[in-house]
Amino acid sequence: MSGEVLQLAQSYQLEFAKCDSNQKYHYAALRLAQRLASLTLTSFKKGAETAQDVLLMLDPSVHTMVYAYALFARIATAPSTSTASDSFRPGGNIWKLICHFLENADPVQLRYVGEQWSHIVDFVASMARLAGTPEAAIEPILSALYRLDPNTGTFTMAHLCFVQLCVETRNYAAAEPILANYIHAVNPSIPDLVESLEYSAPAEDHDSSAEYIKAGSGHAGKVTIQAVQEYYLLGTTAYLGLRKFKKARDFVEHVLVMPYSNGAANGFLIEAYKKWLLLSCLVDGVVPPLPRSTNNAAMRAVKAVSKAYEALADAFKNRGNVRKLRAMINAGRDTWLEDGNYGLVNELLDGQYRIFISQLSQTYSAIPISKISSWDATLESDELAGYLEKLIREGYINAKLETSSSKPEMGVVLRFFMDAREGPQAKSEKQQQQALVEQTQRTQKLAQQVQSAHYRVGVQDEYVEYVVRQNKKAAATAGDPMDLGQYEDVEVAGAAMDAHDEDLMGD
Amino acid sequence: MVVDPEQSPFFKDRRAQGCIVVRELPKFDLESYISNYDGPTRILRLRHIGSHSPYLAVDAYRMAISQAKEGKNVQLYTDLVEQFNQIAPDDPLATKDDAWVEKKKQDVKAEGERLNHELRAYKNNLIQESIRMGNEDLGHFYAACGDHAEAVRAFNRMRDNCTSPKQIADMNLRLVVNYIAQSAWMAVQTSLIKLEAVGLRPEEKSKLDPVISACYGLSYMCTGNYLDAANSFINTSSSFMTMEPVGGVQWQREVISANDVAVYGGLCALASMDRNELQTNVLGDSNFRNFLELEPHIRRAITLFCNSKYSACLEVLEGYRTDYLLDMYLCDRLSVIYGKIRTKSIVQYFVPFSCVTLEEMASKFGTGDENASIEDELAKMISTGLLNARIDLVDGLLISPPTNLRHDVHSNALAMAEKYEHTLQLRLTRLNLLNAGMSIKPDKSKEGGPFTPGEGGYAAL
Numbered sequence: 001m002s003g004e005v006l007q008l009a010q011s012y013q014l015e016f017a018k019c020d021s022n023q024k025y026h027y028a029a030l031r032l033a034q035r036l037a038s039l040t041l042t043s044f045k046k047g048a049e050t051a052q053d054v055l056l057m058l059d060p061s062v063h064t065m066v067y068a069y070a071l072f073a074r075i076a077t078a079p080s081t082s083t084a085s086d087s088f089r090p091g092g093n094i095w096k097l098i099c100h101f102l103e104n105a106d107p108v109q110l111r112y113v114g115e116q117w118s119h120i121v122d123f124v125a126s127m128a129r130l131a132g133t134p135e136a137a138i139e140p141i142l143s144a145l146y147r148l149d150p151n152t153g154t155f156t157m158a159h160l161c162f163v164q165l166c167v168e169t170r171n172y173a174a175a176e177p178i179l180a181n182y183i184h185a186v187n188p189s190i191p192d193l194v195e196s197l198e199y200s201a202p203a204e205d206h207d208s209s210a211e212y213i214k215a216g217s218g219h220a221g222k223v224t225i226q227a228v229q230e231y232y233l234l235g236t237t238a239y240l241g242l243r244k245f246k247k248a249r250d251f252v253e254h255v256l257v258m259p260y261s262n263g264a265a266n267g268f269l270i271e272a273y274k275k276w277l278l279l280s281c282l283v284d285g286v287v288p289p290l291p292r293s294t295n296n297a298a299m300r301a302v303k304a305v306s307k308a309y310e311a312l313a314d315a316f317k318n319r320g321n322v323r324k325l326r327a328m329i330n331a332g333r334d335t336w337l338e339d340g341n342y343g344l345v346n347e348l349l350d351g352q353y354r355i356f357i358s359q360l361s362q363t364y365s366a367i368p369i370s371k372i373s374s375w376d377a378t379l380e381s382d383e384l385a386g387y388l389e390k391l392i393r394e395g396y397i398n399a400k401l402e403t404s405s406s407k408p409e410m411g412v413v414l415r416f417f418m419d420a421r422e423g424p425q426a427k428s429e430k431q432q433q434q435a436l437v438e439q440t441q442r443t444q445k446l447a448q449q450v451q452s453a454h455y456r457v458g459v460q461d462e463y464v465e466y467v468v469r470q471n472k473k474a475a476a477t478a479g480d481p482m483d484l485g486q487y488e489d490v491e492v493a494g495a496a497m498d499a500h501d502e503d504l505m506g507d
Numbered sequence: 508m509v510v511d512p513e514q515s516p517f518f519k520d521r522r523a524q525g526c527i528v529v530r531e532l533p534k535f536d537l538e539s540y541i542s543n544y545d546g547p548t549r550i551l552r553l554r555h556i557g558s559h560s561p562y563l564a565v566d567a568y569r570m571a572i573s574q575a576k577e578g579k580n581v582q583l584y585t586d587l588v589e590q591f592n593q594i595a596p597d598d599p600l601a602t603k604d605d606a607w608v609e610k611k612k613q614d615v616k617a618e619g620e621r622l623n624h625e626l627r628a629y630k631n632n633l634i635q636e637s638i639r640m641g642n643e644d645l646g647h648f649y650a651a652c653g654d655h656a657e658a659v660r661a662f663n664r665m666r667d668n669c670t671s672p673k674q675i676a677d678m679n680l681r682l683v684v685n686y687i688a689q690s691a692w693m694a695v696q697t698s699l700i701k702l703e704a705v706g707l708r709p710e711e712k713s714k715l716d717p718v719i720s721a722c723y724g725l726s727y728m729c730t731g732n733y734l735d736a737a738n739s740f741i742n743t744s745s746s747f748m749t750m751e752p753v754g755g756v757q758w759q760r761e762v763i764s765a766n767d768v769a770v771y772g773g774l775c776a777l778a779s780m781d782r783n784e785l786q787t788n789v790l791g792d793s794n795f796r797n798f799l800e801l802e803p804h805i806r807r808a809i810t811l812f813c814n815s816k817y818s819a820c821l822e823v824l825e826g827y828r829t830d831y832l833l834d835m836y837l838c839d840r841l842s843v844i845y846g847k848i849r850t851k852s853i854v855q856y857f858v859p860f861s862c863v864t865l866e867e868m869a870s871k872f873g874t875g876d877e878n879a880s881i882e883d884e885l886a887k888m889i890s891t892g893l894l895n896a897r898i899d900l901v902d903g904l905l906i907s908p909p910t911n912l913r914h915d916v917h918s919n920a921l922a923m924a925e926k927y928e929h930t931l932q933l934r935l936t937r938l939n940l941l942n943a944g945m946s947i948k949p950d951k952s953k954e955g956g957p958f959t960p961g962e963g964g965y966a967a968l
Contacts, residue, residue, distance in 0.1 A: 184935055225945035259937060359890075363897065364886075366899040420918070439924045
């Protein structure tokens with residue numbers, strides 16, 4: 001009888017309304033979750049496909065928890081996905097209800113039904129794929145991510161699933177807002193002991209989503225480092241699709257700095273390194289040193305299998321030798337095709353020329369474009385004008401094309417703006433200041449997130465043990481005054497250590 | 508039949524090898540120029556002139572060969588005769604005097620054996636002073652034969668038997684001479700350092716100082732360190748010109764003449780110092796003024812540079828290019844030194860202007876190289892960061908870019924902040940993964956379980 005579920009929903013709606021503190025809300029939510037978990041799947045299905053259907057009777061924005069369980073039950077008991085009825089498929093009745101739920105669910109209640117939520121998101125993705133319309137799932141999953149966490153900075157498998165769908169359907173622009181919200185937490189967890197000491201229920205008002213999307217909360221799914229690697233690589237592909245090379249390069253660097261113990265590398269790392277080489281060429285013109293904290297042994301292994309790409313980067317650096325680069329690109333065609341980097345490699349040809357042009361601004365203030373084409377015959381003067389216009393439009397060079405009135409025989413002239421306050425790329429001081437202020441805010445927010453990540457590390461048992469060991473070592477090396485700098489690093493370590501000691505005493 | 512030396516096989520070969528061959532007549536007179544030098548240096552300088560200037564080749568080789576015949580260096584003699592034979596085969600001196608060669612070879616061999624024998628005898632007697640002198644004689648003998656490596660070895664063996672600081676100083680001086688002959692400039696510097704460290708009495712030390720600084724200057728110049736070279740030359744006391752032989756060597760005649768100090772010092776200073784430094788350290792130095800009086804055109808060039816008359820300065824130097832190419836130490840470095848002076852002149856010339864036409868630049872500085880236009884030269888200087896300017900090829904202008912410090916500071920700050928933010932994000936990713944105990948592991952690289960704690964992860968943070 002669906003009445004049981006409805007009754008439960010209504011009674012808790014009243015109870016939630018009565019809660020005058022977040023703490024009470026938290027306990028009520030826990031009780032409800034317990035009650036819901038004790039119900040059988042079939043009890044949610046009673047009256048399905050009729051007017052008495054729980055899914056139709058309840059409002060997902062109010063009875064979010066009950067609704068999540070009901071949807072979960074409906075999906076779980078649905079016939080296997082391949083034979084699922086039309087109502088589950090994009091456009092079907094249930095599909096619409098699911099989308100409505102993902103878009104309108106109560107964000108606080110969602111924090112208590114992590115497993116159900118992630119299961120529903122998975123289901124949406126697999127259904128859309130099954131129906132041959134993966135793009136249909138992009139919108140619902142995007143709203144699901146935003147509904148749960150407006151900052152989408154805590155990694156969940158739904159992130160990966162979303163980016164996969166975007167890249168699969170080449171809908172790169174859709175992925176961008178999520179990619180732009182950098183990941184500030186992955187499987188955050190703090191020991192139960194610490195968690196019970198300081199009060200941090202999911203229902204509290206949190207600054208960071210890492211406080212309620214945790215290792216045990218079920219939202220994130222089974223996160224592995226490979227999933228994180230894949231997320232960053234797919235993100236790189238998406239930025240590439242949008243032709244935002246610098247962002248792509250920044251993104252792929254995340255894969256390079258991940259921990260690789262004992263020099264172990266995997267395919268993701270190899271692919272990341274290859275892309276990083278090519279992207280660095282496009283962005284800076286030369287390959288910069290690897291980011292710090294990359295694993296040397298792993299990078300050695302990776303470099304050994306990326307020789308072709310390193311040779312390519314070398315040829316790129318040597319500007320003015322387009323023929324060599326072109327020959328290398330042709331010679332390695334199979335390699336690039338096999339790695340799926342053919343498009344990117346071809347981009348190098350254009351990139352080399354573009355960097356050649358933009359470096360002219362370092363030496364010249366005005367050049368007739370016939371002169372440019374006499375130096376580098378990649379493009380004839382008439383094509384060149386169009387190309388330069390494109391570069392100006394895309395913001396690669398701060399310049400204009402003009403015909404000199406005093407010397408018309410020179411033809412079209414490329415004139416660079418020497419003063420950064422002039423030309424299409426000009427920035428007024430006010431704009432700069434604005435940019436600086438925005439940057440400051442972003443950095444401050446980031447610093448906060450780093451601090452909380454630092455805190456999570458600081459209270460890990462292993463870290464506490466590490467500090468204890470270090471202390472012992474320091475004490476053993478004679479009575480020189482303790483290096484305080486070491487502790488500033490982890491202000492929380494002391495507190496955590498006390499907790500640890502108490503724990504030992506209790507035993 | 509007199510063959511034009513320039514068409515001789517010797518100079519054809521030299522040109523084919525890409526060596527410098529000086530066509531123009533030098534300003535100096537060979538006789539008076541070479542009369543400044545004595546000993547092996549004289550032969551070497553003559554040979555350098557002979558092998559670089561077709562006009563002076565015959566005279567230079569003649570003098571060199573007749574001097575070589577007075578010495579013990581048979582190899583040098585045969586080399587000189589062979590080279591001369593390719594230039595002027597009909598000259599009486601161009602045929603090898605086999606009898607002399609044979610006799611000299613035997614004499615040298617006998618003398619070498621005698622000296623070695625004597626040294627062995629001294630060693631048996633265990634008299635320190637005799638052993639030292641035995642080695643010294645042997646060193647001098649080898650040096651005279653042109654075997655500098657062996658000479659260095661012999662002089663180095665003296666070290667154990669030296670009993671007074673004076674002896675150690677003399678030994679080091681001899682090493683310096685031999686290293687200079689070998690062009691082993693780093694070894695010259697090491698020996699000079701040792702020489703400085705010898706605890707001599709002040710009056711002896713003051714005799715040594717001019718030699719030390721002149722040799723430092725020479726070795727710095729030959730290793731391309733022009734600023735240090737200039738300072739060393741400038742610090743060379745003017746007593747260098749008239750001093751007595753030190754350590755048995757008349758330095759201003761056998762190694763580097765006072766005129767050389769003036770020329771080398773002046774050129775190195777022009778190549779490495781800015782206008783103020785030149786004014787106070789070079790022209791204003793009362794000591795170095797004595798040297799500059801020997802070479803008035805160097806002083807004129809420096810004065811012109813200080814008075815911002817760069818093209819006149821370059822003209823003066825250009826006039827003496829031939830002379831300097833015939834100097835054995837300057838020859839290989841002259842283009843670098845002149846290039847530096849020219850670049851500096853262009854940079855200094857441009858400083859007070861915000862805009863100069865390229866024609867004006869070309870008329871002031873001409874073109875250093877026939878093939879390159881002034882534009883290319885300027886473009887190269889700009890791209891290597893020597894000159895802060897932009898070229899306007901349309902109106903033919905060299906423009907000084909407007910500076911906007913405020914804007915630059917802002918953009919730099921923004922760029923740095925962005926970089927910092929990105930680095931922080933990377934660190935955060937790493938920190939998070941380590942905290943979650945995630946890392947790629949060698950064995951189970953395919954599954955890397957989500958909750959396996961990373962080993963030693965925190966130490967690596």
